[in-house]
Amino acid sequence: MLNLTDIEQAALRLQGHLLDTPCVESKTLSQLTGAQIYLKFENLQYTASFKERGACNKLAQLSDDERRRGVIAMSAGNHAQGVAYHAQRLGLRAVIVMPRFTPGVKIERTRGFGAEVVLHGDTLDESRAHALMLAEREGLVFVHPYDDEAIVAGQGTVGLEMLRAVPDLDTLVIAVGGGGLIAGMATAAKALKPDIEIIGVQTSRFPGMVNAIKGTHYPQGLSTIAEGIAVGTPGVIPQAIIAKLVDDLVLVDEGDIEQAMVMLLEIEKTLVEGAGAAGLAALLKYPERFAGKKVGLVLCGGNIDPLLLAAIIERGMVRAGRLARIKVSARDIPGSLAKITATVAGAGANIEEVHHQRAFTMLSAQNVEIELVIQTRGREHIAQVLATLSAAGFEASEQH
Known part of the structure; x- marks a missing residue:
């Protein structure tokens, strides 16, 4: 199983290629929630999400033969941009398979990083199957968004940076889709500070990891504002780490996430996508659980369609x-x-x-x-x- 050394080595590989993003206290959010909140601004990365950490760590370890062949990934968003950008930086061919419904802004950004974009399938599963077929046919290295130790180790560097910035954090609250981010962060954080509490957050519309870990049978929805964590099948590698190291998983609703997004925009002047606001949504929904604690939240991504953002702001104004x-x-x-x-x-x-x-x-x-x-x-x-x-x-x- 992944260990602290793997994550420290990943941190060395990433040095100079990614931002060590700010991790700072939000006094206003702390007053509003009753917890002492520290925000990790991963939405400030060049591709606007933490995903490029795992991508960079994975691509940096490819053999000469694998580099010559190039890489392929399946993603509707942030993983696509992370792989495309770091492949371009390293001079590798990158093919990205995206579902047909992917917003145009994400397709164009991924192309802007020099990747070949293939639109295929109406679901992520259909796109994944096509990507695996292309990988086989063209000899490309498949870069999984979360079910890969090198990816998980790269994402875990977020945890190293947070505890370096604020060593006395009591709790980390982390969005969970496939589980790569929380698995990496939990590996780092529990090794550095065994008594730290780690809480995962899923949207109630995509409770795959909650069901897998807790044995519940919550139904899966069709869509969510937090499409970055809309994962039906949890990762095998992350799930094993989560079962061992994560203290609890909680569910939040669409309204909680919308409210958190508007608050971050209004109070912190920072733009996050739905998945990026999931951590704050959990504090808004369960304030008594975190009262008085030093809580670290990861603003894990900031890629959102401007029209969707406009609708969320307007709905937030109605609620207020x-x-x-x-x-x-x-x-x-x-x-x-x-x-x-x-x-x-x-x-x-x-x-x-x-x-x-x-x-x-x-x-x-x-x-x-x-x-x-x-x-x-x-x-x-x-x-x-x-x-x-x-x-x-x-x-x-x-x-x-």
Whole structure:
């Protein structure tokens, strides 16, 4: 089984080829959660995720013959970019097989690192089968995203760096997909500090590792905002390490992850993808579990489609009460709409959308229903806006 020496040797191979990313305390998140939180900014790596650590460690150890043949990987995201970038740096041929549904931004970035991108299959399993077939046919070395000791050792260097930066961490909270990151980090951290607690986080839509380790039978969903950890079949090598070294695994929901992403953006001014926010999501969902502890979180990736990010920010504003949808009933006479908008403005809210509805309503024919989307300062402000409309003679309510 992998040991601390393997990870220390990986760290030597990576020197000068990757960032030793900052690991710093977030005072605001600490106040909000009741734990002392330290963030490891792996979203600042050149390819915006920790995945290039494992890729770099693996590629650095290829024989001359393997280097001549080139490498192939299957990935819809961060592993693809890590392999492509470090293959380009080392002058190796790289073929990346991606599912057909992969966002265009990820395909173009991977091509930008000099890789040949092959789009094949609607699922990761179909893509993997095609990649293995191509590896066989063209004599390429298959670089697995997590089920490979060299990959796991590379990812474990995150743990070395965190404990070097903050030696007295009590707990590490780490996102789990195939398990490569947590397996490597647990190997390093438990060797350096045997009493450290290591908690893995999976999304409730992809609970493969939780089921494998705990013997549960949670159903698997079809999609998640945290596609970086949307792994159906856990890695064999990581699973054995997790069973031995990881203290617990917890599940978080989509809403927890969205909230964590918006908080990191607003409070820390840092952009993370869904998987990168899973650790903070666990602290938001189970605050009592981590209260008073020194907790290290890995912001493991920052690759997210801008349109998806826009939707998440907007939904976050709705949850916080900063965007609200209200329905106002009024008499259908000239000036009604103007009076409503003036009243809302007088209450200090800004109107984002107006929908004036005559036909699809149960009100009497002389009345009209007006739906407004408004920007407010929060829940209390929404209540003030509704009270002001009511005082002006309008029937108004918030729509959920």
